[in-house]
């Protein structure tokens with residue numbers, strides 16, 4: 001049974017309020033498949049009943065479950081290989097030069113989904129940059145969805161998930177076989193700190209990051225929220241740091257304190273200063 | 281450019297043939313490693329071999345070792361297409377000269393991604 005137009009509108013509003021994500025009309029088909037399980041879990045007969053429950057109580061925990069279910073978690077290891085090529089050919093060597101005295105690197109995967117992105121980085125650093133072995137390297141990986149974050153934290157992936165994008169040599173060196181799954185080795189896992197963070201709330205970071213991956217998440221926000229998030233990201237990025245977006249994303253037509261930099265076959269963004277003057 | 285398909289399952293050979301032909305490869309096939317080596321000797325321009333692990337007479341690992349023992353075949357890309365996922369065996373195949381693994385069951389996209397990863401997509405392949 002297709003979801004009624006006015007119910008769809010109501011659901012979009014809830015998702016937008018909680019996560020800032022805009023459900024566009026071409027994603028309407030997702031509503032049914034994602035929310036039917038939520039309704040069932042809450043003991044409700046169908047999506048109509050779910051909507052009624054949401055309207056009845058503004059504080060019902062079902063609100064959060066709906067918002068979570070509607071955020072899309074698509075990801076894979078080495079998603080957009082040209083990005084990771086550029087990171088190992090340019091970004092990391094540059095940062096290693098720039099941080100010789102501190103010997104520390106701070107990396108943030110905002111919206112890490114089920115973890116493939118931060119693990120890709122950790123594996124890349126370990127494989128290509130053994131000289132970082134005695135540096136203080138920390139990857140912070142955050143996502144809005146608690147459920148997806150616990151999957152990320154487990155570091156456990158199916159054969160199918162590791163089959164996408166991960167070179168076989170990297171697989172056998174960095175994962176243990178546990179039953180039918182592949183689990184990231186503890187020494188990789190311990191470089192990453194996972195925590196829940198909604199990008200629409202203030203960022204709780206004190207130390208600046210040297211590299212921020214904010215990939216395939218801005219697509220869900222309207223332009224105003226995009227600018228807010230990017231402005232906050234700018235404040236938490238080191239002055240000589242790097243920001244990367246998803247393969248199909250760009251900052252074109254947005255007023256943001258970043259400057260585009262072409263790195264081989266990919267595009268990165270560098271912070272512009274002073275940020276204040278751009279918004280007057 | 282030829283792709284050599286070495287697998288004792290006729291059904292699997294057909295699936296692989298369809299995929300790589302679409303990418304622009306011509307194909308030759310063998311139902312075990314020994315015949316695979318023969319086909320390799322007979323065919324002048326094999327650039328890629330897709331290799332099953334479990335086969336009668338000569339298995340995939342032995343095939344990889346045989347191919348890499350000949351100087352002229354150092355640049356042939358070797359992809360194991362297999363349900364063998366025991367890490368220590370995978371390491372042996374990689375150390376013997378296999379370039380990649382595509383685990384069964386695979387999707388066409390996974391195989392294409394793997395070929396891309398090792399630079400085995402023919403120029404102008406449509407993906």
Ligand SMILES: C[S@@+](CC[C@H](N)C(=O)[O-])C[C@H]1O[C@@H](n2cnc3c(N)ncnc32)[C@H](O)[C@@H]1O
Pocket residue numbers: 018019020021071072073074075076079110111112113114117142143144145148197198199200214215216217220246
């Ligand atoms: C498509 S995935 C991107 C994963 C990964 N960055 C990549 O590019 O492969 C988008 C992720 O954004 C998360 N997300 C959506 N809205 C969010 C918000 N307001 N705050 C934090 N994360 C959010 C979703 O939970 C989802 O895991």
Ligand SMILES: [Mg+2]
Pocket residue numbers: 287288289332333334335
């Ligand atoms: Mg077989």
